[in-house]
Amino acid sequence: MIDESGFMLQPVVRRTWAPKGQTPRQASWDRHDRLSLIAALTLSPRRQRLGLYFQVHSHNISFQEVIPFLTLLHRQLGRKLIVVLDRYSAHRKAVRLLRAGHPDWFEVAWLPAYAPELNPVEMVWNHTKYSDLANFLPEDVHDLERAVVTSIENTRGEAHLIRSFFQHAGLDL
Numbered sequence: 001m002i003d004e005s006g007f008m009l010q011p012v013v014r015r016t017w018a019p020k021g022q023t024p025r026q027a028s029w030d031r032h033d034r035l036s037l038i039a040a041l042t043l044s045p046r047r048q049r050l051g052l053y054f055q056v057h058s059h060n061i062s063f064q065e066v067i068p069f070l071t072l073l074h075r076q077l078g079r080k081l082i083v084v085l086d087r088y089s090a091h092r093k094a095v096r097l098l099r100a101g102h103p104d105w106f107e108v109a110w111l112p113a114y115a116p117e118l119n120p121v122e123m124v125w126n127h128t129k130y131s132d133l134a135n136f137l138p139e140d141v142h143d144l145e146r147a148v149v150t151s152i153e154n155t156r157g158e159a160h161l162i163r164s165f166f167q168h169a170g171l172d173l
Contacts, residue, residue: 001041001084002069002091003121004061005129007148008034011137012129033141035148036061038069039121041162042077050163051077052124052156056145066094074105081106087113123165128152 009032018024038061042051053076055069074081083106085091095108116122132151138144155161166172 001119001121002038002066003086003116003119003125004036004038004088004090005125006034006036006060007129007133007144008032009138009141009144012134033144035141035145037148037152038065039124039152040069040073041121041124041165042073043166050159050166052152052162054152056149058141061090063090063093063097066090067098070094070098070106080104082109083107084109084111084119086111086116086119118169120162120165120169120171123168124152124155127155127161127165 036057036059037054038057039052039054042053043049044051053073055065055072057065070081070083083095085095085108087110098106111118128148128151132154133147136147138147
């Protein structure tokens with residue numbers, strides 16, 4: 001399962017606690033720097049081993065980033081992949097180009113259009129943005145990258161959490 005997401009310098013404002021009568025405030029300004037991430041959740045068919053792989057980019061992700069990510073994933077896992085993708089245009093173009101050069105190491109299954117709830121990677125983004133980084137105000141894009149990478153690496157180590165992402169998508173493991 002593969003998906004992309006963006007992270008901005010503006011904080012994701014969530015509810016928080018404060019002393020009675022003291023409204024919590026965050027001082028931020030209109031900043032437009034951002035990071036783009038691509039991630040994959042993997043499931044080993046025999047051992048039911050879960051994996052979380054990701055890459056950080058300083059620009060919007062296009063098919064030119066999807067192809068090397070899939071190739072790296074294939075090298076890391078060392079076996080044929082069944083890649084489950086949404087119908088994002090960069091995915092469709094990347095698959096066409098990959099099939100032209102490497103038809104033997106992957107198959108593609110497409111998710112229905114407009115059904116992000118079926119992709120468990122969406123829950124990785126949800127957990128990172130709305131739980132780990134809720135109300136987080138980074139100093140700069142490097143601070144944001146450190147926080148995002150730390151959050152996703154911590155998630156990678158929690159198999160029960162990754163299993164819950166699959167369960168949320170209605171996928172039995």
